Amino acid sequence: MSKAEQNTDIVGLDLISQIELIEQQTLFNSQTLKYSEASIKELKLILSSRNYVNITWELAHLYWVLVHTNGNSNALKFFFVDEAVFAQSAKSWFEGSTFINLDTHRISVVLQGIEVNIRDHVFIVNWSRMNVISGLMEVLVMLIPDLLEQDKELVGKGLNSIKILASDLQKSLYEWSETCMPSVRSHKKFVALSQTFGNGDIRQIDSAFVSSWKQLSNIEGFAKIVNFFSSLCSFLASKDAIDRVESLSEQNENAVSSEQSIYDFVSEYSEQNLLLKLPPTPKVLSQNQLKKLNTIFEDARYARKLPWSVLAVMAFNHAQAQLVQAVRSNASDKHKRDVIQHTEHYSEQLSFLAGTASINQQTMLTCLALMKNSQSAYLIEAVTANSQWLSLMSPNAVISKSHIKDDIESQSTVKNPAETFTPDRLYQAAPELFERATKASKKVKRQGLTEATKLDDKVYVSLIKILVNINDVIESIQKFDASKESIDAKYRSDCSIVINEFSQRYIDI
Amino acid sequence: MNKSDDNMRENMNAELVFSALETYKALAKGHRQGDKYDKNEEVKPEGFQVVPISFSSLVHTVIDPTSEYNEGILRHINTSLIYRRQYYHLVKHMSSAYSPRLAAASSDAEVTQRKGEDFSLYFDVANTLHQDMVNVTLNTDNAKLRSCSFLHLQCFWQDKAIPLKLEKEDTGIFSATCLKSSLVHNAMRDVDCEIFIH
Numbered sequence: 001m002s003k004a005e006q007n008t009d010i011v012g013l014d015l016i017s018q019i020e021l022i023e024q025q026t027l028f029n030s031q032t033l034k035y036s037e038a039s040i041k042e043l044k045l046i047l048s049s050r051n052y053v054n055i056t057w058e059l060a061h062l063y064w065v066l067v068h069t070n071g072n073s074n075a076l077k078f079f080f081v082d083e084a085v086f087a088q089s090a091k092s093w094f095e096g097s098t099f100i101n102l103d104t105h106r107i108s109v110v111l112q113g114i115e116v117n118i119r120d121h122v123f124i125v126n127w128s129r130m131n132v133i134s135g136l137m138e139v140l141v142m143l144i145p146d147l148l149e150q151d152k153e154l155v156g157k158g159l160n161s162i163k164i165l166a167s168d169l170q171k172s173l174y175e176w177s178e179t180c181m182p183s184v185r186s187h188k189k190f191v192a193l194s195q196t197f198g199n200g201d202i203r204q205i206d207s208a209f210v211s212s213w214k215q216l217s218n219i220e221g222f223a224k225i226v227n228f229f230s231s232l233c234s235f236l237a238s239k240d241a242i243d244r245v246e247s248l249s250e251q252n253e254n255a256v257s258s259e260q261s262i263y264d265f266v267s268e269y270s271e272q273n274l275l276l277k278l279p280p281t282p283k284v285l286s287q288n289q290l291k292k293l294n295t296i297f298e299d300a301r302y303a304r305k306l307p308w309s310v311l312a313v314m315a316f317n318h319a320q321a322q323l324v325q326a327v328r329s330n331a332s333d334k335h336k337r338d339v340i341q342h343t344e345h346y347s348e349q350l351s352f353l354a355g356t357a358s359i360n361q362q363t364m365l366t367c368l369a370l371m372k373n374s375q376s377a378y379l380i381e382a383v384t385a386n387s388q389w390l391s392l393m394s395p396n397a398v399i400s401k402s403h404i405k406d407d408i409e410s411q412s413t414v415k416n417p418a419e420t421f422t423p424d425r426l427y428q429a430a431p432e433l434f435e436r437a438t439k440a441s442k443k444v445k446r447q448g449l450t451e452a453t454k455l456d457d458k459v460y461v462s463l464i465k466i467l468v469n470i471n472d473v474i475e476s477i478q479k480f481d482a483s484k485e486s487i488d489a490k491y492r493s494d495c496s497i498v499i500n501e502f503s504q505r506y507i508d509i
Numbered sequence: 510m511n512k513s514d515d516n517m518r519e520n521m522n523a524e525l526v527f528s529a530l531e532t533y534k535a536l537a538k539g540h541r542q543g544d545k546y547d548k549n550e551e552v553k554p555e556g557f558q559v560v561p562i563s564f565s566s567l568v569h570t571v572i573d574p575t576s577e578y579n580e581g582i583l584r585h586i587n588t589s590l591i592y593r594r595q596y597y598h599l600v601k602h603m604s605s606a607y608s609p610r611l612a613a614a615s616s617d618a619e620v621t622q623r624k625g626e627d628f629s630l631y632f633d634v635a636n637t638l639h640q641d642m643v644n645v646t647l648n649t650d651n652a653k654l655r656s657c658s659f660l661h662l663q664c665f666w667q668d669k670a671i672p673l674k675l676e677k678e679d680t681g682i683f684s685a686t687c688l689k690s691s692l693v694h695n696a697m698r699d700v701d702c703e704i705f706i707h
Contacts, residue, residue: 015532015536016535020561021561021562021563021566022563025566028568029569047532047536048529048536049529049533050529076568080568081572138563138564141564145595186531187524187528190523190527190528193527234527237527237530238523238527238530239523241526242523262525262526265529266530269530269533270533270537298534298537
């Protein structure tokens with residue numbers, strides 16, 4: 001048995017389960033989560049990008065410090081018993097500790113973190129990194145059973161022992177990721193997508209989405225149309241990433257490592273789901289709306305360019321989910337046929353998108369109405385966030401649109417924005433906009449969107465910015481060049497393919 | 510480097526990005542699907558699958574095995590040889606200073622025997638490495654049982670079902686280690702057993 005297999009045997013968990021466990025972990029006898037959302041997100045990015053050189057280097061230094069701190073079982077005590085895993089708790093823990101300092105090395109608590117001096121080597125493990133390093137420790141301790149017993153390998157030893165530990169940790173993570181990441185499956189998917197779409201124009205790819213799905217649906221991971229869409233977007237993104245990295249490499253000789261580039265790209269990609277940025281209050285969209293939109297917004301950058309694919313996913317995903325459920329519950333073929341016959345037309349999807357954009361517009365106007373007595377700087381930030389609103393500015397207004405923009409751009413140099421901007425100037429500039437806002441606000445009664453439940457202005461400014469971006473994505477999908485007749489014809493053609501595939505896949509013929 | 514090498518390198522890197530994105534998306538979706546492990550869930554009699562347990566939870570359970578939540582974790586620990594070994598190791602590793610309640614749990618060493626139709630079951634407190642742990646040994650002459658590589662033993666106490674997986678040690682001898690407080694602590698007198706062969 002290879003070491004990797006042994007690791008898997010010891011862990012018994014795949015990457016997703018492991019991360020889920022860590023996500024849910026609380027402190028001892030407490031409801032407080034042990035690892036912050038930011039730390040979990042970074043761990044996901046690090047592990048998925050296999051970009052763990054830096055963090056294992058930090059952990060190896062921290063471990064070295066711990067074995068040179070007076071007391072027994074310090075790694076166990078620090079990470080798991082005392083749980084000194086946040087910046088402040090770690091700082092207090094080390095401030096209350098004494099260190100074993102020798103002629104060749106010295107450990108000291110400094111402002112930014114814990115500083116290691118080994119001969120000429122100086123390294124600081126920052127307080128702000130303690131939580132994510134601890135999260136990695138939680139992963140590693142399940143992979144390496146004797147990780148907590150490294151004292152004898154490190155105590156009294158120098159930089160080389162830290163290098164060896166960091167290297168061992170990287171090796172274990174690499175071997176583990178080989179076994180628990182879907183590399184073989186991922187490879188098959190990538191090859192299939194490359195062969196099908198490798199040299200295709202994005203419009204052709206989009207137009208052939210449903211027929212391509214049918215052709216590739218037997219590849220593991222592609223049976224569900226929504227998963228196929230997601231992988232197609234990953235594929236297009238990977239192509240773009242390489243183009244971008246190569247372009248950067250040509251411009252800059254000191255190009256970053258490929259792991260770092262991948263990390264940066266995945267990190268940027270992970271930021272794009274605007275729906276996850278919506279605040280819990282005010283609640284803008286229903287759960288059903290969010291669920292339906294989520295498939296688009298997970299890959300918003302490519303959804304904009306793939307309108308036919310988006311319509312297909314929206315139209316057929318729900319029916320497919322129902323069919324999978326029907327198969328699991330041994331439902332009758334009649335029930336399954338009913339499900340298949342009731343897929344929603346592409347025009348219904350477009351109406352749904354238009355309706356969602358309209359709700360968002362009403363919500364934004366309501367936010368604006370609620371801000372009418374706000375600090376001017378917030379109000380102007382809100383108005384200028386929406387280009388459609390700016391276009392409502394009267395050309396004969398006291399201040400011009402460009403004036404507002406200029407003022408906004410110079411805000412950072414203005415000591416007191418309220419002295420420079422007044423709501424009156426805005427009202428004069430855009431009377432129609434504020435009339436619309438007042439009108440919209442009378443129809444909206446949701447929590448956080450009424451005078452009685454008014455929230456902080458910052459929430460409204462932030463919400464307006466998110467909704468502007470959401471509507472921008474929706475509008476770019478809606479505005480594709482297709483007549484009503486061609487939409488109808490495309491739906492009938494795609495639906496025929498999908499019904500055929502669903503029937504073969506889910507109904508005993 | 511010729512064009513073919515360039516293309517190969519490009520494809521390989523694109524595949525790495527693709528794999529990273531797919532992995533990240535899987536992680537993100539896993540998160541949104543909600544908790545797989547319900548803290549309040551009871552161990553079901555048929556539930557022998559390994560419930561994922563974090564290392565932190567194992568440590569918490571050593572520190573305070575008697576809390577309601579940690580008792581739940583303990584039952585899960587007993588369903589997995591891997592976790593049982595880790596937990597066992599932790600108990601040895603952590604001094605009782607970390608766990609005063611563990612130290613006070615029980616010190617009465619004893620061996621209790623339960624006889625079934627074709628097996629004998631021993632709960633041995635004395636010969637475990639930690640006073641809170643119990644060695645469970647099953648001896649049997651039953652040919653069908655003897656042919657198994659492991660046995661799933663279901664102990665019932667009051668209305669609670671406590672699953673144990675006994676590994677084959679020798680012909681006709683199976684054993685497991687479990688936490689006394691989860692199995693025998695108050696239950697030594699009333700424990701009843703049932704064996705499932707999978």
